[in-house]
Amino acid sequence: MQQQRRALVMLMVLVLHVISTTTTQVCCCLLEEKRALLDFKASINETRYAHLLLPSWTNINGSENGVDEEASSSDCCNWEGVKCSNTTGRIVELQLRNLRHNIYKEAFYENRDWYLNMSTFLSLTHLQALDLGYNNFQSGVEDCGQLASLENLESLNLDYNYFNISIIPCITAIPALKTLSLAGNYFLTGLFSVEDCGQLASLENLESLNLDYNGFNISIIPCVTSIPALKTLSLAGNNLEGVFPVEDCGQLASLENLESLNLDYNGFNISIIPCVTSIPALKTLSLAGNNLEGVFPVEDCGQLASLENLESLNLDDNYFNISIIPCITAIPALKTLSLAENNLEGVFPVEEFNHLTQLKNLNLSYTGLQGPLSFKELKLEKLEVLNLEGTQMKELLSIEVMTSLKALSLSGIGINDSSILEEKSMSDFSLDKKKWNSQQKVEQSSIQNT
Known part of the structure; x- marks a missing residue:
């Protein structure tokens, strides 16, 4: 009888434990993080179409500036583009891509300046992925040096904005970054400075980098090859043209983990072949739209065969x-x-x-x-x-x-x-x-x- 009671008590303890663990999921986002989202929305300073910009991002009383206690019952985890952790309620992902499309519809590229205040995201310390692509944000970026506090951010997409080269120190301050896309930023052009090269090398965890359609010249190669963990690299549609420098060939070979390389539409000639075939782990290679012509050199044939993977x-x-x-x-x-x-x-x-x-x-x-x-x-x-x-x-x-x-x-x-x-x-x-x-x-x- 005593053993039965003991077994019953243990069963009740187990049931209570299961109930407690299944009901500890947080229902709502933090007030501080909600404030950060509303501050970001306000910083865009869209006046003409404010009612169309992220319409679900609002206080319960309809106010869009600041957060009060009345707004605490409005869960920002349910707002468009926001994903929260089921267990902590903290914001872990923001998909804010192409916000202009919902506003301007047919006049998508209407000439209205938007500026990105990155400091509004600093309190989102659990953020893992941030997508701000296709928003035409202008080149000015405020207070981005503090982005080091986003120590969990692993994926950042800033495609098709108007950032200039000054964005690089901001990005390289993010310690855990694994995926970075800066395609189509029209002011990321020309010569990459020695300082910028060194900063890119500090991205020790970066595995995927997309710099398509930026107008870089060949000086970008030593910079990207200094990133040790890189697995995917895309440099399509830049000005990496002509004869590929011998020293850059050796630098490409140093990318021991690189599995995917896209050099489409750069104007390379046949001299690129020995360089790309020196990358040992390569699984995917794209060289479309270059000036690769005529009879293929016999020595390059053997080099292609060396790409065993x-x-x-x-x-x-x-x-x-x-x-x-x-x-x-x-x-x-x-x-x-x-x-x-x-x-x-x-x-x-x-x-x-x-x-x-x-x-x-x-x-x-x-x-x-x-x-x-x-x-x-x-x-x-x-x-x-x-x-x-x-x-x-x-x-x-x-x-x-x-x-x-x-x-x-x-x-x-x-x-x-x-x-x-x-x-x-x-x-x-x-x-x-x-x-x-x-x-x-x-x-x-x-x-x-x-």
Whole structure:
């Protein structure tokens, strides 16, 4: 009997413990953090369309300036763009992207200056992710040196604003930053100073950096290569043109953890190849829209083959001829390959492509490749997406053997799509270019997340 009582008491204690732990979730955000959000909204100083700017961000009495006790029943964790921790009630994420779109609608780029007062975020000490992209904030940034207090901030997106180079010391003050995107800030141009380089190197935890479309010149390379933990780097659409300096090649090789590199639309010539092939862990490489042309040097072929981990390669919109094919097909782990809009005139080199046994996505659109092509000879057993749009492939034979194929794009080559579908007889088969694009993005995303 005594043992039963003891067991009952223990059971009651356990039940009370479970109840207490499941009811300790905080229901509302802190008053101090609510004040910070309202201060941020007020600092934008939008007068004409104030009622359309973050309309859920308001006190219970409708006031938008300051916070009083009456507002404490209004939970800012339910405001648009705000995410709070379920256990602490502290704000951990702010998604404040493209705020102008909701205000100006058709007049999205109306010339109204917004200025960012970063000091309004200083009390959000549990903040982990902040997205302020596409807001056209002007170059002035107030009190940003105090951002070091945001010791939990790991992701910062400031894409498509009007910040100048003075933003760099503000960002590098954030100690835990892992992901940083500054794409499309039109005043981050030209020469990167030695001081700025050193400050970037202080971002010891930074793993992903996007500086697309800023107008940087080649002097940015030593700066970004000084970031030790970098895994993803995108410098598309800058002025990194011409011959790649030999010393910068060696610096790229120092990025031992780099897995994804995007250098699209920079005007590089063929001298970039030995530099990128020196990066040991590279899985994704994009060099679309550069001046990579003509016969591919034999020595560069061997260097491409050294990229043992490379799974995705994009060389779209260059000037390569068909001599590039044997070089690329020597890359053993390749899963996604895009060579669209090159000068690959000639017969489809089946034997060369058969070396790519892991290939899933292949884009050869607008390359001038010629047929006929027999799929019985093409031994790509894992191929899921094939884009032959705008080529000279006048005849495709035995497509029924491609059991793994899910999407095929043939527009502009004079083949009857319906006959291909009938021969393939697959309910999920698609001849849509959009399917190619979506499949390619999914594949590249999965590679970068591995």
